[in-house]
Amino acid sequence: MTSELVFWLAPAGVIVGLLFAALFYRDMLRQDAGSEHMQRIGGHVQRGAMAYVAQQYRIMLWVFLGLGLLFTLLSFGFGVQSRYLPALFLAGGAFSALAGYVGMQTATRASVRTAAAARHSLGGALRVAFRSGAVMGLVVVALGLGNVLAWLLFATAFMPATAEQGGGLVLITTTGLSFGMGASLQALFARVGGGIYTKAADVGADLVGKVEKGIPEDDPRNPAVIADNVGDNVGDVAGMGADLFESYCGSLLAATALGAAAWSQDPVMQLKAVVAPLAVAGLGILLSVVGVFIVTTREGASQKQLLASLSRGINVSAVLILLASAAVLHGLGITNPWGLWGAVVSGLVTGIVVGRATEYATSPGYSPTRRVAAQAEGGAATTLIAGLGAGMQSTAIPVLAVAVGTLMAFLCASGFDIEQLNVGLYGVAIAAVGMLSTLGITLASDAYGPIADNAGGNVEMCELGPEVRARTDALDSLGNTTAATGKGFAIGSAALTALALIASYIEVVRLEMLRRGETVLLMESGVSIELSVASLQDFMAYFNVTLLNPVVLAAMFIGSMTAFVFSGMTMQAVGRAASAMVDEVRRQFRENPGILRGDCEPDYASCVEISTLGAQREMIAPALLAVLVPVATGLILGVAGVIGLLSGGLATGFVLAVFLSNAGGAWDNAKKYVEEGHHGGKNSRAHHAAVIGDTVGDPFKDTAGPSLNILVKLMSIVAIVMTGVTVGFSLL
């Protein structure tokens, strides 16, 4: 295999990915959309989702245009890369939004068709739901890789080369990181807004409907039921998609930037280092498509068989990528191909371990969740203490896995030489790319979850037969498992991506200093080192980025604290938005008694609007925090402070995210375990306690936890984009 051939894997992946996404979408639309009643309910959900999207995108448009203008103005003063910054920033936001839009359009249309298919067979319903999920998965990866590729091709053709040797590709790749800023900001709005939306609707629907009025889940008489179903799409489809779109683009961009920087003295190897992550990603898309076709099942399959079928698809893709990437890296003729392959493997294995650990921590089949369920007999307080304790302890394995994975990736890529920071950190970015190479199919199984969930809602609201409900329940329950692993995967990949972004930061600093006409680093010892050949260690020494520098330590404290304060803000936001929802549902029941009798349809739209507005209003403060803290730290504490902030924020944010997600997942499944008849079953004292645990866990696992994924990445990328300002004007 020659290196030119390898390059073509990337565009091939993009084209094939988009092609199959279109095919799966067309296939889905051709399916039977069910009875008129089913379509009416589905229409409510779809309109609600689109209302949310329209509202959010309208706000986003103004934010992006405002920031784009700001960046344009700043570009006159700061940075070579800032000339392209506004366009890249807007493109990042726009394509992330497009991916989210396609995903939501598909999911809302697919759920009613899944429900319709479930009237006839389980296998058919699985097929509709999963392939529709694959639309989202493939669109995200194809658009992500396609954009990175397009930027590189465009810039190679049109961007002026600089005098610096090898500077062309370094400049091009680091400039490309601005694309990540757009994707990241859009992800913040989608994840935080979506998280607030979905939990406000869920808590509101449950507290009044289930608890106060005693009507079942997904009952059409509940005014918040449509908002609740919309929330699944808004949070788990659009939010998760934007989150992983950002990780995907971020890891690719960081890998290209670090690769270009590591081999800046050797143009041939440099090009290969930039191509390698793109080729691995392209390969991943192609083999994800293969995996999607493996997921099938026959009628009467048990829950276990369904899960096995899904797992088989993902596992086959992963193993094929493992094997093929070895060939690809060899064919590329890059230095140390086995070492880089080791990095790919580290990433893939870390992703699998984190996913499994999440499943262990949250599945009712294992002791942690069962112990939480057992404590429910002692009441709400013991349930909560047990869940919080279990969540904290559950951080051990995922964090160790990422720590070991990072270290292994670094060591493999650097030939076990810890001094080779450049190449080693490139290896860490490659590990992130490796982990995300299966994203096409893992995201398919994530997006499948809310589709199955909504299909169940549709079946319930249309009062179809119990055997239909049993089929959608089986699909839904499977979706809960994939959602748990998906969450672990999202957290793990966010951590690796953020690490790679932090590593890229210093390359951007170097470029900014070159732009300012600085040519040497003047070291404390009096030695001067030429900027263009200065190693990362030299930069670290120059900026005094050691763990005894009080600036670094103080900034680390602030980073840790930011993760907690950000989580607290999103938790409080859910509380406030849910209160508004509770008031509205109570009002409708009070003012129109016909609703509860089933005589007339409740006003679904007003609940959708309350969740939408609440989400928009409440996401402003956390968004500002995430953007302003790195800018302020950079302005006051300088480069050393920024790196301290980002590391502290990442270390704490990552562990906190695992804790919140796993505690929430454990409570959720402990409740389900009790409902299955354990510890007294439904409506027992233990059940009431478990419901309280689940309600507390909702904002943990669906709002605060996932939002932290965005925080750690967004802070890094804001720091990168703001380098021009912070390097020029920092106080210290």
Added chain:
Amino acid sequence: MTSELVFWLAPAGVIVGLLFAALFYRDMLRQDAGSEHMQRIGGHVQRGAMAYVAQQYRIMLWVFLGLGLLFTLLSFGFGVQSRYLPALFLAGGAFSALAGYVGMQTATRASVRTAAAARHSLGGALRVAFRSGAVMGLVVVALGLGNVLAWLLFATAFMPATAEQGGGLVLITTTGLSFGMGASLQALFARVGGGIYTKAADVGADLVGKVEKGIPEDDPRNPAVIADNVGDNVGDVAGMGADLFESYCGSLLAATALGAAAWSQDPVMQLKAVVAPLAVAGLGILLSVVGVFIVTTREGASQKQLLASLSRGINVSAVLILLASAAVLHGLGITNPWGLWGAVVSGLVTGIVVGRATEYATSPGYSPTRRVAAQAEGGAATTLIAGLGAGMQSTAIPVLAVAVGTLMAFLCASGFDIEQLNVGLYGVAIAAVGMLSTLGITLASDAYGPIADNAGGNVEMCELGPEVRARTDALDSLGNTTAATGKGFAIGSAALTALALIASYIEVVRLEMLRRGETVLLMESGVSIELSVASLQDFMAYFNVTLLNPVVLAAMFIGSMTAFVFSGMTMQAVGRAASAMVDEVRRQFRENPGILRGDCEPDYASCVEISTLGAQREMIAPALLAVLVPVATGLILGVAGVIGLLSGGLATGFVLAVFLSNAGGAWDNAKKYVEEGHHGGKNSRAHHAAVIGDTVGDPFKDTAGPSLNILVKLMSIVAIVMTGVTVGFSLL
């Protein structure tokens, strides 16, 4: 003032401190101990407390002897300082235990006398309780300073000087850190064990007595009531005392070690730098005694006046220390006295800000706690979400205060030159000493809390009149406020002390390398630097301790995770120990119906025993984690890994501790606020929800949160003591 005179402030402080502790103790014993009934109840509590202490000290004795033997054996192979390590280690444990023992003896005897005094006047009761608290405060500081002083004098006389210039004092002071290891391990057992004990008893007493049987707090029919009262002493007196004894010794030892290292080339300044923290500490003891005499009140004083009286004592001490320390530092003739004074001020101010922020976050007088109380109307789930969110957001101010305080202390001490790491870090340690200089009186107001609480319990159990109960309630309520500020103070000082200890670590590494016969650092660039004159920056570069080194980053992740896992373990431990207590209380009520009718006394001793055994058993796993993680990290990841681990653990552990303490405090006071008649008052729906919040908050604020203070310090000191092993045998 000449520098010799200044030195004598330290022994003077020790002597005066011990003298007044003895005087206050004698005074307290002379007070009326109340009726025979009161004395019987007081005797139960006292015997229970002593039973716990005896049991814990028995286990501690074996642990210490075992580890002492291990260190003796290791000392043949590793390290100059390890010759004295076993003795210092044992002394650290023994004196911490002694301070705890004296505190408990005083507190248990004082509470019954406070109750007796409350029969006559509020002012008299306050005087007994507060001066008895001062016994604990003064014993802790006098023993702490006395031990550090004794070691320095002993070692200067008997320890062989090394060939290295200035090596004598460097060796002596870094060796002294082993004393901190003993104090730290004892603190771990006291804090974790005490925290588990007190909450198991509290939760057990509340869940069965208050919730199931509907009998009031502190009712003598409740079998767990004595254990609950013992728990206040075990957790808040002995645990808090051991925690702050460790911080006090740790900050002094770190300051002397960093001072000796910073001026290792100038023996005159070196001696002054070692004397300075001791003199400031001695001054602090003298002026704390002055402050104790200022705390008085007249009969009929309102809650506000009581608080004002306590605050006046602390504030007068603080201001006097501020003024006098300027004179002392000038008199000492140290370089840059104003800069070091700035560091003292930074520490003192940080302590005050953290205390105030804690009060704001947890007092029912401010909006955060009131918002939690308001959410109680929505039920348990919204109360919990609100408290968790508020706790997370409350980390902002304390963490910022410590970050800014650290930075200011560094900058002042180093003459605003960030490159002067040595002197700057000495400044950070001086800030910790400055913050803790008021410890004599702040700890008095902490220890006062449980005395007043127990006095209230005694009054309730002996069924004295309502006007007596009103007086003890006023004292108790004041104690809750001082406890909140005390917790903030303990966390803030732990963070600063841990920072100073991390900074000392590298000096110990230097000594260990010298001992191994290494004489130069061979830098990557080929330059060699003599070990004895290598700067901290040189060490950082040699060991590659930068934030882009994957070893450092992986270790930071592990440090963050350790803080969470450790907290999870202690939370779960409380859950298990409380379950055993619940079973026992239920058993007694069931098997002996006479108890509930008030016909016969319940078996208090068996409940005391259950809490004692539970605490002993449950503290083993967290203790092992705290000791093994730094050792394993050192062995596998080396010096860079250790520093990464400690920084990550500190950044996350500190913020997590603030979160846990403040969330717990907010729930506690939200419950009290509801009980005062807001949101429906006692026995309303909101009250039930608030009680659940309070129960969840108990292990937050009294077990997991405070235990983290110990974790961050203990991990640092274990790393320091284990340097001989980890530098010699690390894998990376």
